[in-house]
Amino acid sequence: MDATALHYENQKLVQQLEAQKSEMHVLEAKFKELRNEQSSYDNTLISLDKMWNQLVDDLILLGVRFGGGLNNLPALDHEELSEESIESCPSEEIFLFMLLKSNNYGKKDDNSLLEFAEEALALRRSATLALMRSLQEAIAAQQARSEAISIVNGKHKRYLDEIEAFKSSYSKELQEIKHLSGELEETMAELEESRRKLVILQLQRHGSSLMNMSGPNAVNGAVSADKSSDENMGWGDLKDAVDEAKTLAGNRLLELHETQEDNLILSNQLEDLQAQLKDDNYIFTSKPYTILSDKLHHMNAEIERYKGLVEVLQNDKNQFLQREKEMCAKGESVDNIEQSITAYEAKIEELEHQILKSMAEKNDLEIKVEESLQDSGKKDFKDEIHVMAAALSKEMEMMENQLNRSKDAASEALALREEAESLRTLLAKKISEQKEISDRYNAQVSEIKSLKELIETLEKENQELEFIVDMYGKECSESRTITEIKESENRARKQAEYLRTSLEEHSLELRVKAANEAETACQRRLCIAEAELEELRTDVDASERDVLELKEAIRIKEAEGDAYISEIETIGQAYEDMQTQNQHLLQQVADRDDFNIKLVSDSVKTKQASASLLSEKHLLQKQLHQVNSSLESSKQKLSRGEEQMKAYVAQAIKTSSENRHHAITIEKTLLEVSEAEKELKWLRSAVGSSEKEYEQNQKKIAELRTELERERSEKRKLEEEYEEVKNEVAELTSENEEATIQKLQDEIKECKAILKCGVCFDRPKEVVITKCFHLFCSTCIQRNLELRHRKCPGCGTPFGQNDVREVKI
Structure with a gap:
């Protein structure tokens, strides 16, 4: 009975197992x-x-x-989650956890x-x-x-427009400088002609006075020895004065020729500079272009x-x-x-x-x-x-x-x-x-x-x-x-x-x-x-x-x-x-x-x-x-x-x-970029210096204009003197010889005074200041050069040691 019961129970268990399997x-x-x-x-x-x-x-x-x-x-770069956090998460919620991307997940x-x-x-x-x-x-x-x-x-x-305006004004000022230099040359030529006419008139006047002096001596042969000696002295002084005037005129002519040569040299230099600026090779061989x-x-x-x-x-x-x-x-x-x-x-x-x-x-x-x-x-x-x-x-x-x-x-x-x-x-x-x-x-x-x-x-x-x-x-x-x-x-x-x-x-x-x-x-x-x-x-x-x-x-x-x-x-x-x-x-x-x-x-x-x-x-x-x-x-x-x-x-x-x-x-x-910036600063400073030079050129142009006006006034004075000399020549024919001689002596003294220094009035004029073209003796200018504030004694313009030149008068 026990075996049959066990067998029955085993069959029941098998059926239960099959049900569980299903x-x-x-x-x-x-x-x-x-x-x-x-x-x-x-x-x-x-x-x-x-x-x-x-x-x-x-x-x-x-x-x-x-x-x-x-x-x-x-x-x-999307973050990937750690394995520990994934293991702590349940299997059915792993992907939601990965989507949320948070490492603080717990149960x-x-x-x-x-x-x-x-x-x-x-x-x-x-x-x-x-x-x-x-x-x-x-x-x-x-x-x-x-x-x-x-x-x-x-x-x-705007800066480009300003640069173009600056360039146009610079070209205009260059043209004005050329025009002023031409006017200077014309005025210098007119001055030379007027001085030549003056010299010719002075010679004519001296010749007429000599003729007038020789006529009465031939008529009146019985003149005293004292008068002849005085006349010889006057004639010697006149000859000396004429020689001095001739030497002065020659020196002035030499100065004029030198100034003309200087002007020609400067004009040639200007033309060379313009040609260099127009030339591409000069630009290509320039320092900033080579650096760039x-x-x-x-x-x-x-x-x-x-x-x-x-x-x-x-x-x-x-x-x-x-x-x-x-x-x-x-x-x-x-x-x-x-x-x-x-x-x-x-x-x-x-x-x-x-x-x-x-x-x-x-x-x-x-x-x-x-x-x-x-x-x-x-x-x-x-x-x-x-x-x-x-x-x-x-x-x-x-x-x-x-x-x-x-x-x-x-x-x-x-x-x-x-x-x-x-x-x-x-x-x-x-x-x-x-x-x-x-x-x-x-x-x-x-x-x-x-x-x-x-x-x-x-x-x-x-x-x-x-x-x-x-x-x-x-x-x-x-x-x-x-x-x-x-x-x-x-x-x-x-x-x-x-x-x-x-x-x-x-x-x-x-x-x-x-x-x-x-x-x-x-x-x-x-x-x-x-x-x-x-x-x-x-x-x-x-x-x-x-x-x-x-x-x-x-x-x-x-x-x-x-x-x-x-x-x-x-x-x-x-x-x-x-x-x-x-x-x-x-x-x-x-x-x-x-x-x-x-x-x-x-x-x-x-x-x-x-x-x-x-x-x-x-x-x-x-x-x-x-x-x-x-x-x-x-x-x-x-x-x-x-x-x-x-x-x-x-x-x-x-x-x-x-x-x-x-x-x-x-x-x-x-570092190279900083060096390039330094070079740009240097170029800007060079532009600033060029602007300063442009301002100095404008100042020089103004000075040249003042000199032109001065020369024109001198020309007018010379014309007036020429007319006065003409009048004097006309008067000399009618007036006495002694008055004319005295006038000539006075004029010679005035010329000598003009040739002497305007500061000490003793020494002759030996030095010229190129900024204002005033003449003085070398000792007075040396004293002025020793001072800190060097100014012209005549007009008060400042000058340097390089602005002083020697002149032979």
């Missing part, structure tokens, strides 16, 4: 459906994350394009999880709104910058060098990308190995289930043996039954050994899992190092961009300098009149202003259109993202409910499994009790010969099943060997990956040294 299949189907829903949910979240990231990237790139700061560029309830998700989404929204604000600020800054550039262009135009050309060559060489560096860095970037792809492939291979390990674990579990089934079959066979023993009372087959029991016990031991081996394989699989986790940590470390290298690379790329901007500014400066040189060359080579040049310049300016206004309007329209399109696209994306978020929230709620239901079902099944295990333990105890009863029942086995034959056939079947199990065991061992070999190959690959990472680290060190070298070259370029 329930498990149903649960697995539900789980697959939930997994599919989770994958669709993950796909929607992935698309949402991509769209959100694309929106953020578009905003950042638009901000950079409109001249915003480069502080938001690191946001383009939370549903309400707290919703609050956490809303806070994280609010943070992402605030970040996007901040990016929008920064983009608007960048657009406003760009507009202000364009306005400042237009103001600078206006100032540049050298700078141009140097800048072009630096630009080519920086282009080469940029190409090298781009090649390095391509190599880094290839290495990243290789690392991703290696990570995929590691994932494949993990998947194979999980498959092997599933196979091990299946083998354990098969072993449990074989144990159940063994129990069934033992029950059948007991039944057969109860039915048959024969004693002949006791030994055979003992042998069968011993064989079954041996097979049980074999199965236990197989179980132990499978447990060892499971422990090895766990060890392999731990090794895989360690390899994952190593991979995470390597990925972090790779991120650091990529950050350094991004920093280098930003430095290269700044260098490119510096190169562009230098190229613009070079273009401006070339434009200035071309303008100077065109000004020197053009033969058009000033009015035509001004008209052409005005036309060109009007055209340029019209083109600039049209370009600015067009660029503003394009910017406004682009901004409006970007805003509309962003709003559409935001609306779509909000709708998708609401749908995803509903899906998340439904999936959470399903997961909770499945958890409760799994808990119930676990409780039922525990109950089944306790029942199996009680059955085992009953089996032990039955073994004690089997010893009593062995006496009844002899009568059941027919049933024993059936048992022999069943034993043969069990042997065949055990042989099949042994073959499966050998296959599993072979598969384990294959797994071990694949693990060894993966370890070798990982070692190779570590070596490659070491090579990458060495390359990163090399790139850092190259970056330092680039920084040194940048400092050199900055």
